[in-house]
Amino acid sequence: MLYFAYGSNMFTPRLKARIASANLIGPGCLPGYRLVFHKVSIRDGSGKCNASFTGDQSDVVFGVLYDVSEADIMTLNEIEGVGQGYDAKILPIKRENEGLVKAQTYIATSIDARLKPFHWYKEHVLRGANEHDLPREYIEYIKSVEAIIDTDSERTARELADIC
Secondary structure (H helix, E strand, O other): OEEEEOOHHHOHHHHHHHOOOOEEEEEEEEEOEEEEEEEEOOOOOOEEEEEEEOOOOOOEEEEEEEEOOHHHHHHHHHHHOEOOOEEEEEEEEEEOOOEEEEEEEEEEOOEOOOOOOEHHHHHHHHHHHHHOOOOHHHHHHHHHOOOEOOOOHHHHHHHHHHHO
16 A cells, blocks of 8 residues: 655654554645644654645655555554544655646644644654655645754654664
8 A cells, every 4th residue: 555654754763663564655745735734642742743734735844665564554543543533544645747646645634834843753764755855845834834842851852763
C-alpha cells in the first residue's frame, strides 16, 4: 500500500524505526492543500503537521511516498492516532513525470491554530524535507514556522538522539 508522509515521517530513519516494511518510492505532492502545524498531539499537546484542504491548486503539500505492508499500515494508524486526532484518507498524490497515484495519508480532525510544534518535531520534518530534496522555498517555509522548547528534557533528548 502507498503511504504519503508529509510531516515527521518524511525522515526515513524515523519512519523505518516505526515500521520496518517502509520502502522509499520518492517525493510527491498534494495539490490543493497547505502545510500547517496545528494538529493537536494526543501525546504531548503540541502542534503536529496537517495537510489542510484549501482547494486552491497553487497550494501544495510536498512529501514522500513509501510502499508499506498492510500490517504496518495498521500499526502506523495506531501510532498516528487514527480516530484520535487524525483520519486516514486515500488521496491523489502527484509524482513528477508520473502523474497521479492514490496513497494513504493522515488529515487532522483535532486542530488548534494557536499551537506550535516542539523544536525537535520541526527538526524531524526539516530533516525529511532535506533528505528528499524538497523544493528550497518549501524548506524555507518549514524553517520559518515558530517552534517551542519542549520542557520534557527526557523526551527532547530521546527525540534529538533519534535525529543524529
